Amino acid sequence: MKQVIHRIGLLWTMDDETHSDGPRCGAEAMRMVGAMQDAAIAIDEAGAIVEVGPQKVICDMADAQTEFIDAEGGFVAPGLVDPHTHLVHGGSREKELPLRMAGASYLDILRQGGGILSTVRETTAYSEEALLAQAKTSLDRMQRFGVTTLEAKTGYSSCLAVELKQLHVAERLAELSGVNMVHTAMPAHAVPKELPAGREAYIDELVAMLPHLHAAGAEFADVFVEEGVFSVEEGRHILGAAKALGMKTKIHADEMVPIGGAQLAAELGATSADHLLASTDEGLVSMAEAGVMAVCLPGTSFYLQKPAARARFMMDEAQLGVAIASDYNPGSCPSENFGLTMSLALLTLKMTPEEVFMAATRNAACALARERVAGVIRPGRSADIVIYAALNPEYVLTHFGISHVRQVLVKGRRIL
Numbered sequence: 001m002k003q004v005i006h007r008i009g010l011l012w013t014m015d016d017e018t019h020s021d022g023p024r025c026g027a028e029a030m031r032m033v034g035a036m037q038d039a040a041i042a043i044d045e046a047g048a049i050v051e052v053g054p055q056k057v058i059c060d061m062a063d064a065q066t067e068f069i070d071a072e073g074g075f076v077a078p079g080l081v082d083p084h085t086h087l088v089h090g091g092s093r094e095k096e097l098p099l100r101m102a103g104a105s106y107l108d109i110l111r112q113g114g115g116i117l118s119t120v121r122e123t124t125a126y127s128e129e130a131l132l133a134q135a136k137t138s139l140d141r142m143q144r145f146g147v148t149t150l151e152a153k154t155g156y157s158s159c160l161a162v163e164l165k166q167l168h169v170a171e172r173l174a175e176l177s178g179v180n181m182v183h184t185a186m187p188a189h190a191v192p193k194e195l196p197a198g199r200e201a202y203i204d205e206l207v208a209m210l211p212h213l214h215a216a217g218a219e220f221a222d223v224f225v226e227e228g229v230f231s232v233e234e235g236r237h238i239l240g241a242a243k244a245l246g247m248k249t250k251i252h253a254d255e256m257v258p259i260g261g262a263q264l265a266a267e268l269g270a271t272s273a274d275h276l277l278a279s280t281d282e283g284l285v286s287m288a289e290a291g292v293m294a295v296c297l298p299g300t301s302f303y304l305q306k307p308a309a310r311a312r313f314m315m316d317e318a319q320l321g322v323a324i325a326s327d328y329n330p331g332s333c334p335s336e337n338f339g340l341t342m343s344l345a346l347l348t349l350k351m352t353p354e355e356v357f358m359a360a361t362r363n364a365a366c367a368l369a370r371e372r373v374a375g376v377i378r379p380g381r382s383a384d385i386v387i388y389a390a391l392n393p394e395y396v397l398t399h400f401g402i403s404h405v406r407q408v409l410v411k412g413r414r415i416l
C-alpha cells in the first residue's frame, strides 16, 4: 500500500455498508454520512482507496515503503464536488453592482445588453491564452477550498468558435491542475439583442452547435430557461436535440420566474435542475418523481439579494435529492469560495451540517453523473479526499468565509 492517511479524528465517508451508488434523497437519507472515529484510509499505487477502517487495523497493514499522511486528529471527508460553474470567461462585472444597488434587476441589466451579453463580448475578444490565465487563477482558488471535481460550462458566446475555445480552455485546465472536470455545453445562455435572421434561425444555430460541442467533449447540455431569455418550448427543443445526440441535460430553472423549468427538467429526465428559487411545489415534486437532482446555489441568491431556494421543502416534503454548487460566474456569483457556498447552505438554505456535506459530495457527484466515481470514501474509489485543519464539520461551516483545508488529494496525489 502506497499511502495511509492516519490519525483521522472524525471521518465522514458519505457511504454505508451496502456500498450502493446513487443519490441520497430526502432529509433522513441526506443525514447518513457514514461517520467513523479514529479512522485511517489506505491508498494504493494507482491512487485508489484500498481500505477504510479503524486506525489500528489499517496501520497494521502498512509496510516499510508506506507514506503516512497525518490528519492530526482532524476531520476528513470526500473531495468536494462543484456541479455548476461558469469557470471560463473573459473579464469581470463589478461595475454592475452600483446599477443593481440603484434598483436595476439582474434581468434589467441583461435586457439592456449588459450582464451575460457583456461577458459574451469580453470572452469573444479574449485569446485562448488570456482565458486560460484568468480561469487558472479562479481554479487555483477553488482548489484551496477542497474542490476535486467540478463542472465547467461554455456559454459566453454566440458562435461555435468561441464555445469551442471555452471548452478547450477547460480541458487544458483539467490537465494542468489534476482536478476532475466535467464539460457542459451551454450555447443557449443569452439571446443577443439583434437577431438579423430572426429568433427561430438563432435557435437553429444553437442546436447546430451541439454535435460539435459534444464531439469536442461536452457531456451535458444546459439552457437558461427564464422569462425574457429562453422559453420552456425553446428549452424543450434545444435539450431534446441534445438528448437525441446522446448528451445528458441540465436546466437553469425557475431562477427568477416560475415559468415551468422544474417541470421541463422532470419531463426531459434531466440529470439536474439548478437555481429553483421560484419553483412551485408541483414543479419540485415532479422533479423528485422523475429522479432529477435539485442543485441549489446559495451564493447566487445571497449575491442577488433574493430569498434562498426552499431546500427544506425539497428535502422534507418533496423528498428530493439536493446538491449545492458555487455557480461561480462574473455576474450573479463572483466568488470561487466553495467553503462559503457551504456555509451559506447552512445559514440560508437551513441545511444541517450532514445535509450540507452530502449536498457538496455524494449528491453533487450525482448531479454530474459521477455517482460511480466521486463523492464517497470507499474501497475501490479514487482517493479524492480533503483533510481539514478542524476537528469537526460544524467548525468548518460556522467559522465561515475562510479555508479550513489542510490537504487535498486527487487520485491519491496531493494537489494542495
Ligand SMILES: N=CN[C@@H](CCC(=O)O)C(=O)O
Pocket (backbone or CB within 6 Å): 086, 115, 116, 119, 224, 252, 255, 300, 327, 329, 330, 331, 332, 333
Ligand atoms: N442565470 C444565468 N446564468 C448564470 C449567470 C451568468 C452571468 O451572469 O454571467 C447563473 O447561473 O447565475
Ligand SMILES: [Zn+2]
Pocket (backbone or CB within 6 Å): 084, 085, 086, 252, 327, 329
Ligand atoms: Zn449558472
